[in-house]
Amino acid sequence: MKMNPWTLSVLLLLAGPLGADPDWHVEYPDSFCVVEGSTATIPCSFTHPTVHKRTGAVVERVERVVWCPDHPICHLTTPNVYDSSTVRANSRFLYLGDLVRNCTLKIIKTEKQDAATYRFRFETNGGGFAGKKGVRVNVTNGEDVKVRSSVTDHVVKEGGQVTLTCTSACSFHQLDVHWYRNGHALSEKGHALHLSSLTNNNTGDYTCSLDSSGLKTSAPWSLVVGEDEGRYARRVAVPVVSVVLAVFFLLLAGLVFAKRRHAQKKASEVIQKQEVDCKQEAVGASEEVSYSTVHFKRNSSRSAPGPEHEIVYSEVVH
Template identity: 70%
Template sequence: MNPWTLSVLLLLAGPLGADPGWHVEYPDSFCVVEGSTATIPCSFTHPAGLRVGRVVWCPNLQFCQRLAANVYDSKIVRADRKFRYLGDLVRNCTLKIIKTVKRDTARYRFHFETNGDGYTGPKGVIVNVTNGEDVKVRSSVTDNVVKEGGQVTLTCTSACSFHRLDVHWYRNGHALSETGPALHLSNLTNDDTGNYTCSLDSSGQKTSAPWSLVVVEDEGRFDWRLTVSVVVKVLLAVFLLLLAGLVYAKRSAPGPEHEIIYSEVVG
């Protein structure tokens, strides 16, 4: 075996005769919609007793050795924050890609170096960035009309499978605080009525067609707020009637002057 082939095998499999604990785990491939922000889940292991000092992500390279081609290198401070490392130097090697574009399509590999040796995850993960897919809102209910107190789950979908994408939700064009592929609405009230849309990034460039939700009153549902309101109004009406009766009675009662006149007539 020539020295070059041996070097390749060492980089792929870890140091010669080393513990088989050298490993990088990430999905085989997935696609993301252009303009969205995606996260590549990743984890790594190495033999016990070693300490990681450097982590690297690179596209379309077998061993992540060309510094200029690396999209992330923990030893280099880059002004471009498009590729963000969400992992650590222990086990997590997750990478986030901000606002993907077509040229981000590549096979990405993770490489780490310890105080003993280095290792590159050989298979890598293929990221396909596509455009033109329709982003849609799907509902857990078949009817857009839901009774008060009910619940509905809205899901943001596209032709691509979602791998921890940043999904933003809107009602009548106003951003909601909830994020993620699924929006759970429970204990519905009339305030939840509106047109719901989802977007794959905060800019709203990839926004779905609206899905309309109408929340109607449930006639068979006990509304304690309405009951309290009715009771208060009835008590107020009774109080006003009693007050009016007292005022009328006071005005109708004979005063001192009437008593004197009556006494003089009798006398």
Template identity: 70%
Template structure:
């Protein structure tokens, strides 16, 4: 069966050098959901035959053969690169790509290709990136009520249409940024200082910010009653002790001394 030279070239570029061992591989998710305006990280890893040195890495949209594509979002052999596409990987095995402030036109199928001193390989299946408006970003709570007792705990989760992927999260309390950056915010040993309005955002600009979730921290009545009971008992015990001590002192002072006994006996005689 005759094969079109162009088709043969494509297959060779995708599969690596002719006769190469199966060490050529690129691994990334089949698809990736991104909320418009957010920053997302696409995990990627690659392997190649031992003893070879990676000389070029490239990410490209649309095309199966990155080195023939006019537009590449990242190419290590070129000085120019789209500043919104950051290569977070290396030339060893990590090919992770970060997309900052995604826009609708970023929706595409992206391929990763690497070239060594012994050949090159493209991850032929690619990863389909879909940029969507998504649902409104929301804060969900591990408790049914937003009123929590002192000393209690609550977990807040930032959710969106794509929250199951590696998105950047930002948390705020009363409009002030918190240090936590994950999708879940764990609050434990709650005090009145933790009370307030909590919001989350998928980017630092706050364009995709949730409605506030209000946390109210109330005094633990059970714990308050216990402390009050202990305090009352201690006061009663102290009062009883003081009364007993005063009684002993009074009794000692009222008892007749030896000199009084002597005088009494002389008068009787």
């Protein structure tokens, strides 16, 4: 039975060098879920031998890599989303790999029509090979995006930790996930957000989105960081003790001041009493001196006229 040359070439390409040498290989997941509007990364790796066993040619380098949708071999003019031999401007399909081992593909802002089975093909100076298994990319609307927490209670003690995970019908392992707190974008990326050494600054409503525009945003998950009771007690005790000590020292200072005032007042009263006593003693002494003087004068005045009266009297009698 004769076979069409084109059909034969297709079969040979499908079989590829893999039929002769298992070192020709492309590895990627069987299927991949992408949320519409999000950016996803499809992991991929490839290997090839250094010598082509069937032809004996030395495989020195990879000369071309191609990603194509819904085609078994990505050969020749097959429509593709990436071709290293063609310059593609403003493409949503970005090749993150190289010409050595990595064949990772990134899909930016996925659309519904991007759902397909994608295959990778690489061509060397010794032959070409396509990973015929391919990876099925499914595109969903992402309406069921949710935030799940590693703790059941929304209140976490200060200094504790919590992990928030963005979940949906798709696996988020390779999706670009953006996180927000109270509507403000956080620097952290990825499907899981790890928060440790929590403080009151971590309190807020957390949401996740599958694109930077925030169109596919989850419902908020509220986190409240409660202050540690021991730390709160210590924080309260310090000012209380300070106030008690301040009041004690004020009372002590007031008591010392009052005693000093009392001692000064008492000393002043003693001095005043001494001054009064001294004045009274001085007045008493002055009165005694005056009295004796007057008495002395009275005695002299009475004795002076005595002889005169006697003389007169004697004259009359005679």
